[in-house]
Amino acid sequence: MEFILQNFFNWDIVTQAWPLLLRGFGMTLILMAAVIPVGCIGGLTVALLGQSRFRAVRWLTIIYVDFFRAFPPLVLLIFIYAGLPFAGIDLPAIVSVCLAFLLNSSAYYGEVFRAGIESVGTGQAEAARSTGLSGFQTTTYVVLPQAIRNVLPDLVSNTLEVAKLTSLASVVALPELLYSADMARSVTFNATPIVMAAVLYLVLLWPLVRLLSRIEHRSMGSR
Amino acid sequence: MNADITQWDRFLASFFDLAVMQKYLPDIVDGFLLTCHLAILIVISGLVLGLILAVIRAYEFWLTSWLIVVFADVMRALPPLVFILLLYFGLPGVGLNLSGYAATYVTLTLVLAAFSEEIFRAGILATPKGQWEAARSTGLGFGQSLAYVIMPQAIRMTVPPLTNRTIAIAKNTALGTVVGVGEILNQATTGQSFSGNASPLVLGALAYLILFIPVVVFGRWVETRFAWRRT
Amino acid sequence: MSDTPILDVQGLRKSYGKLEVLKGVDLAVRERELVFIIGPSGSGKSTLLRCCNRLEESNGGAVIFDGTDITAKSTNINAVRQKIGMVFQSFNLYPHMSAEGNVALALRKVLKRPKAEALERARAALDRVGLSDKAENYPNQLSGGQQQRVAIARALALEPKMVLFDEPTSALDPELVGSVLEVMRDLRTAGMTMLVVSHEMRFAREAADRVVFMDEGHIVEEGPPEQVFGDPQMPRTRDFVSRIDH
Numbered sequence: 001m002e003f004i005l006q007n008f009f010n011w012d013i014v015t016q017a018w019p020l021l022l023r024g025f026g027m028t029l030i031l032m033a034a035v036i037p038v039g040c041i042g043g044l045t046v047a048l049l050g051q052s053r054f055r056a057v058r059w060l061t062i063i064y065v066d067f068f069r070a071f072p073p074l075v076l077l078i079f080i081y082a083g084l085p086f087a088g089i090d091l092p093a094i095v096s097v098c099l100a101f102l103l104n105s106s107a108y109y110g111e112v113f114r115a116g117i118e119s120v121g122t123g124q125a126e127a128a129r130s131t132g133l134s135g136f137q138t139t140t141y142v143v144l145p146q147a148i149r150n151v152l153p154d155l156v157s158n159t160l161e162v163a164k165l166t167s168l169a170s171v172v173a174l175p176e177l178l179y180s181a182d183m184a185r186s187v188t189f190n191a192t193p194i195v196m197a198a199v200l201y202l203v204l205l206w207p208l209v210r211l212l213s214r215i216e217h218r219s220m221g222s223r
Numbered sequence: 224m225n226a227d228i229t230q231w232d233r234f235l236a237s238f239f240d241l242a243v244m245q246k247y248l249p250d251i252v253d254g255f256l257l258t259c260h261l262a263i264l265i266v267i268s269g270l271v272l273g274l275i276l277a278v279i280r281a282y283e284f285w286l287t288s289w290l291i292v293v294f295a296d297v298m299r300a301l302p303p304l305v306f307i308l309l310l311y312f313g314l315p316g317v318g319l320n321l322s323g324y325a326a327t328y329v330t331l332t333l334v335l336a337a338f339s340e341e342i343f344r345a346g347i348l349a350t351p352k353g354q355w356e357a358a359r360s361t362g363l364g365f366g367q368s369l370a371y372v373i374m375p376q377a378i379r380m381t382v383p384p385l386t387n388r389t390i391a392i393a394k395n396t397a398l399g400t401v402v403g404v405g406e407i408l409n410q411a412t413t414g415q416s417f418s419g420n421a422s423p424l425v426l427g428a429l430a431y432l433i434l435f436i437p438v439v440v441f442g443r444w445v446e447t448r449f450a451w452r453r454t
Numbered sequence: 455m456s457d458t459p460i461l462d463v464q465g466l467r468k469s470y471g472k473l474e475v476l477k478g479v480d481l482a483v484r485e486r487e488l489v490f491i492i493g494p495s496g497s498g499k500s501t502l503l504r505c506c507n508r509l510e511e512s513n514g515g516a517v518i519f520d521g522t523d524i525t526a527k528s529t530n531i532n533a534v535r536q537k538i539g540m541v542f543q544s545f546n547l548y549p550h551m552s553a554e555g556n557v558a559l560a561l562r563k564v565l566k567r568p569k570a571e572a573l574e575r576a577r578a579a580l581d582r583v584g585l586s587d588k589a590e591n592y593p594n595q596l597s598g599g600q601q602q603r604v605a606i607a608r609a610l611a612l613e614p615k616m617v618l619f620d621e622p623t624s625a626l627d628p629e630l631v632g633s634v635l636e637v638m639r640d641l642r643t644a645g646m647t648m649l650v651v652s653h654e655m656r657f658a659r660e661a662a663d664r665v666v667f668m669d670e671g672h673i674v675e676e677g678p679p680e681q682v683f684g685d686p687q688m689p690r691t692r693d694f695v696s697r698i699d700h
Contacts, residue, residue, distance in 0.1 A: 003316075003317055004317055006316075007313065007316035007317055008313060008316070066436060066439050066440065066443070067432075067436075069435075069439050070431060070432055070434075070435035070436045070438075070439050071394075071428070071431055071432070071435070072394040072395065072396075072397035072398075072408070072431065072435075073394075074397045074398060074400070074408065075397050075407075075408050075427065075428065075431055078408065078412060078424070079424055079428055082412065082415060082421075082424065083238075083415075083421045083424045083425075086237035086238065086420070086421035087234055087237065087238070087421075088233075160299070160300075161391070164300075164301070164302040164303070165302070166302075167302035167304045167305060168304065170304070171304075171401060178302070178304060178305055178308070181305075181308075182308060185308075185312055190316070191309060191312050191313030191316055194305065194308050194309045194312065194313060195309065195313070197305055198301055198305050198306070198309060201300065201301055201302060201305060202297065202300050202301065205300040205301075206296060206297075206300045208300070209296050209299045209300045210296070212299075213296075213341065216341070216345055351546075353542060353544050353546035354546055354548065356509050356540075356542065356546060357540075357542060357546035357547070357548070357605075357608075358548075358559075359509065359532075359535065360507055360509065360535055360538075360539070360540035360542075360609075361535065361536070361539075361559070361560035361564065361608065361609070361612060362532045362533065362534075362535040362536035362560055362564040362612065363532070363559070363560055363563060363564055364532050367563050367564075371559055371563060372548050372559070375550045376548075376549065376550055379550065
């Protein structure tokens with residue numbers, strides 16, 4: 001028992017590592033605040049392009065979505081971070097991370113929004129157009145609000161995934177929470193900082209998981 | 224004009240150097256096979272464990288239910304990379320040495336078990352109450368009703384969300400590279416740093432596309448094939 | 455018709471939270487009897503029926519079936535349920551099994567019959583409800599009336615001593631009701647004990663041995679159909695009967 005406390009819940013190390021981890025946590029929050037909206041907007045764009053009149057555009061979005069869903073996000077990130085310099089493009093870590101997230105999560109959000117848009121019957125759009133609303137107005141005021149409500153669980157679930165994915169930025173030396181924790185671990189030779197990081201992730205994301213459980217159980221079967 | 228051509232040559236030389244590719248192809252193939260069998264092991268054990276947990280939870284015994292909820296919540300809320308590092312660097316401190324491969328396998332299996340338990344459970348709850356009543360009214364016990372009447376319907380309902388989740392978690396095998404598992408990404412980055420050339424990365428990316436494009440397309444097919452349809 | 459009741463409900467009570475649905479109900483059903491329960495919606499008819507095989511747990515009183523109190527915790531309810539068939543308003547057929555699979559499941563898993571024997575008995579039961587040609591069809595390939603007859607076959611295959619019918623025709627299109635009533639009529643001729651909750655008053659009048667009128671958790675009046683429909687004694691019964699069209 002003593003042994004476990006020493007290695008995972010060492011109070012001395014907690015107090016030492018705390019300032020470093022707090023800075024990392026701040027960086028993680030900034031990262032989430034940047035990549036979640038970027039992914040959402042990108043995904044919405046992809047979904048709307050997927051409804052295009054032009055078959056070529058629809059096909060291109062399907063290829064785009066499947067292509068980036070096939071890549072593990074870490075592979076995408078490393079490709080951008082370690083590969084692009086060979087093409088003479090040297091991006092700072094944070095830009096690499098944002099670019100990788102834009103490509104990856106816009107594909108996933110795009111699929112969610114597409115399912116939402118397709119779940120709204122064509123009658124809704126016809127009714128809106130028959131009252132003189134433009135195509136853009138129809139989408140904004142009639143189709144999207146219903147679409148988003150219909151896929152709310154998937155939207156929340158995807159957002160949770162994106163939030164967790166920010167931990168990948170540690171691999172390209174961006175000093176977010178996990179990176180800071182791993183730094184502290186390698187200096188102290190003790191796993192306590194990683195336990196601390198885990199606790200901070202739990203504090204931040206557990207409420208989202210609970211919310212997800214509630215709305216998921218309500219939605220299955222009624223779809 | 225001339226400058227453009229040299230630019231293009233440089234690009235080709237950095238990303239598609241055939242000699243480099245040839246040299247590192249065997250490593251990438253090794254990584255490909257490792258990724259495949261790690262992913263398959265994770266998918267099998269994760270889904271089986273998730274199903275077992277969902278069945279235990281269906282009995283609604285408060286202690287087991289509570290434990291399963293906590294387990295599922297924690298595994299869903301934690302980024303998998305955090306858990307991998309925790310197992311890999313933490314356990315040796317208590318005398319348990321886990322290889323990077325084992326740490327990745329255990330983590331992703333538990334993550335898939337947590338997600339699939341929730342999905343199976345949602346399927347069980349979504350099966351109409353009348354199905355339970357009909358089964359029980361013919362004298363089938365709780366376990367028998369669950370096994371023969373409820374689960375076959377619940378599993379069918381859960382195929383699309385389960386497929387997508389399983390694919391996403393299988394792709395996370397790439398995280399193993401951080402703890403030295405020689406899967407595709409690891410071989411590719413090693414090759415890249417040894418050769419000072421991006422061609423091994425391109426090979427690695429191709430390997431992932433070859434592996435996962437069919438899987439993603441299959442997932443798309445499953446989604447339409449099993450679209451909710453009730454009689 | 456023997457005199458000892460096969461089903462004896464004594465002072466049965468059931469509440470959902472504060473709402474008391476059954477307020478002390480006594481009802482005896484003798485062997486080979488067809489008893490019809492009528493009454494306005496919310497009167498507790500279906501709850502009473504569902505307490506008879508413990509799909510609902512009662513809060514007081516007793517349900518004696520064939521000599522055993524089924525509300526007792528020590529009773530092996532699964533063994534009792536083999537002997538009490540139940541037919542539901544919404545059929546509740548298993549959508550992932552064919553008609554014969556639906557009927558054979560309990561034969562195999564509860565009575566532990568070998569597969570071949572179970573299927574043979576399932577087909578015999580389907581034959582009894584006039585569906586021997588639909589044995590391999592799945593529920594979504596059958597009409598509502600056919601689905602309900604499969605559900606009846608599923609109950610009959612276990613050779614129950616009694617069958618409970620919970621509004622068996624309410625979910626059916628009018629033109630399909632006849633085929634289900636036909637089967638119930640055949641069952642009565644064969645001497646099956648039946649307890650039926652239904653709104654098919656014409657059928658009650660013609661086929662029931664006894665009609666029970668329930669209102670607000672009580673049995674208000676019971677008697678032969680001629681009496682309950684033709685000459686009701688209680689004002690509430692009179693009121694209810696006068697509203698149904700003949």
